Every structure is written in structure tokens, then in C-alpha cells.
Amino acid sequence: MTAPFGERFAAALAKRGQFCVGIDPHAGLLQEWDLDDTVEGLERFALTVVDAVAPYCSVVKPQSAFYERFGSRGVAVLERVIAESRAAGALVLLDVKRGDIGSTSQAYAEAYLDPSSPLAADAVTISPYLGFGSLMPFVEVARTHGAGLFVLAATSNKEGPEVQGAVTNDDFGGRTVASTMLAHLRDLNGAVRPLGSFGAVVGATIEGTGLDFAINGPILAPGYGEQGGTAADILRIFGDAARQVVASSSRAVLRLGPDAAAMGNAVHRANDELRSLIG
Numbered sequence: 001m002t003a004p005f006g007e008r009f010a011a012a013l014a015k016r017g018q019f020c021v022g023i024d025p026h027a028g029l030l031q032e033w034d035l036d037d038t039v040e041g042l043e044r045f046a047l048t049v050v051d052a053v054a055p056y057c058s059v060v061k062p063q064s065a066f067y068e069r070f071g072s073r074g075v076a077v078l079e080r081v082i083a084e085s086r087a088a089g090a091l092v093l094l095d096v097k098r099g100d101i102g103s104t105s106q107a108y109a110e111a112y113l114d115p116s117s118p119l120a121a122d123a124v125t126i127s128p129y130l131g132f133g134s135l136m137p138f139v140e141v142a143r144t145h146g147a148g149l150f151v152l153a154a155t156s157n158k159e160g161p162e163v164q165g166a167v168t169n170d171d172f173g174g175r176t177v178a179s180t181m182l183a184h185l186r187d188l189n190g191a192v193r194p195l196g197s198f199g200a201v202v203g204a205t206i207e208g209t210g211l212d213f214a215i216n217g218p219i220l221a222p223g224y225g226e227q228g229g230t231a232a233d234i235l236r237i238f239g240d241a242a243r244q245v246v247a248s249s250s251r252a253v254l255r256l257g258p259d260a261a262a263m264g265n266a267v268h269r270a271n272d273e274l275r276s277l278i279g
């Protein structure tokens with residue numbers, strides 16, 4: 001029986017550190033690596049990154065869009081990325097940002113979280129734009145299989161606050177949407193030890209929001225590196241919750257390839273920096 005994701009996440013961060021590499025095969029990066037923008041180029045790129053970083057990272061985060069761009073053969077590459085990263089000991093957080101009415105959420109959840117699916121990962125990112133309740137099938141499937149979820153709360157992009165900073169009416173608590181998502185996650189995680197399995201996505205780039213990050217669950221902080229987020233930002237934004245954060249960076253690491261040692265060293269450096277500030 002697989003241990004719950006929150007337990008596996010806490011153990012992985014304690015063992016391998018708080019840095020996550022996003023495995024995002026951008027067309028521009030394929031070109032920088034001297035690879036063709038084809039499924040063969042995609043495969044070479046993605047598997048080189050897996051070999052270089054998955055043995056050291058606590059978490060890797062492939063972004064599904066860059067694989068879907070190549071149709072079914074690209075998705076087959078994604079399946080290999082997931083399987084080989086897990087075999088190398090990394091947790092795989094598949095960045096798909098799915099979310100729909102409940103019955104469709106059920107199918108998405110089975111596609112990404114049921115271990116019998118070829119695309120099954122340890123956790124996925126999901127979008128609560130259809131209402132947090134529409135995500136309950138993901139919660140149930142995640143509970144059944146010991147998987148994790150990361151719900152978009154306060155994303156790293158500058159356009160996010162238009163929606164995430166909007167205030168709900170009194171029937172729904174009169175709080176910002178981001179704060180409402182964090183409250184739902186706090187309720188789901190309860191007092192589970194060492195950590196619940198239901199996490200939030202909060203950008204490493206956001207400015208003082210007054211949000212309460214004590215959700216007793218994992219937090220993904222994308223926007224580290226290329227988008228400007230630093231280890232100091234992780235401490236500034238999350239305070240006491242900083243130890244539950246995995247900071248994610250894609251392009252800033254991938255640009256160092258195809259030199260595997262350079263990408264591996266970037267992981268060690270980022271982990272050291274986060275450890276020295278957060279403990």
C-alpha cells in the first residue's frame with residue numbers, strides 16, 4: 001500500500017531538499033540544445049534532463065503542454081518521463097492544471113492519479129475555477145491511491161490577481177479567492193501528520209498578500225529563477241510554512257543543458273541555498 005502523498009512529500013524534501021526542476025521542453029530550448037523541434041528532439045531533451053536531475057531532486061514537474069504539442073507520440077514521451085523519474089527516486093508532480101464539472105474531473109483524476117493509467121503521476125496541479133467542490137472527485141481518487149493535489153491559489157503570473165484577489169460575497173466567506181482555496185485545503189488536510197496530501201500553488205514571485213499559508217499541506221512555488229523568485233522570496237512569502245514549500249524552476253536549469261553535470265550542480269546549489277535560509 002502506497003503511503004499518502006503528504007508523507008512521501010515530507011520525506012522526500014527532508015532527504016533530497018526543497019528544489020524541483022520543471023521538465024519543460026520549450027521549442028526555443030530544443031533549438032538552444034541543437035535539437036530538432038520534433039518528437040525525437042523532445043525525447044532526447046526530456047530524457048537527458050531526467051537522467052541529469054531526477055536522481056537528486058525531491059520532485060520533478062513535467063509540464064504536460066510541451067509534450068501534448070506533439071500529439072500521442074509526445075504523450076508517450078511524457079509517460080516515459082514520469083516512469084523514469086519515479087524509478088530514479090523523484091516524486092513526479094504532473095503540471096496539467098485540469099478542472100471541470102465533477103463527472104469530467106473524475107475522468108481526469110483517473111487518467112493522472114490511478115496507478116493503472118500509463119500517465120499516472122504522484123500528484124497533479126488542478127484549477128479550481130469551476131468551484132472547489134467540482135474538484136472533489138480528484139480528492140477522492142487521490143485518497144484512494146495515496147496521490148497528491150496542488151490547487152492553484154496565488155499563481156506566479158502577473159495576471160493572476162484579477163481572479164485570485166477577487167473577494168467572494170458574504171455567503172462564501174467574504175475573502176479573496178486565493179484565501180478561500182487555502183481555507184479549503186486547510187480543512188481537507190486537518191491535523192494529519194506529518195503533512196496532508198492536499199497542496200497549494202503559490203508563486204515564488206508574489207507580493208505581500210496577507211494570505212495564511214498554514215494549510216498543513218505541501219506548497220508548490222513556481223516562478224523560481226527565470227521569473228525572478230529567489231530563496232529569500234520563499235522565506236519572505238511563506239514564513240513559518242517555508243519548510244513545506246518546494247520551489248520550482250524550469251528554464252533557468254534547462255538552459256544549462258545538455259551538460260548533465262551543469263544541470264545536476266544547479267540542483268545541488270539551489271538545494272544548498274534553500275537549506276541555508278530555511279533550515
Ligand SMILES: O=c1ccn([C@@H]2O[C@H](COP(=O)(O)O)[C@@H](O)[C@H]2O)c(=O)[nH]1
Pocket residue numbers: 022024063095154155156157201202203222223224225226227248249250251252
Ligand atoms: O503559478 C504558476 C503555476 C505554474 N507555473 C508553471 O511552472 C513552470 C515555470 O517555468 P519557468 O521556466 O521556471 O518560468 C511552467 O511550467 C509554468 O507553466 C508557473 O509558472 N506559475
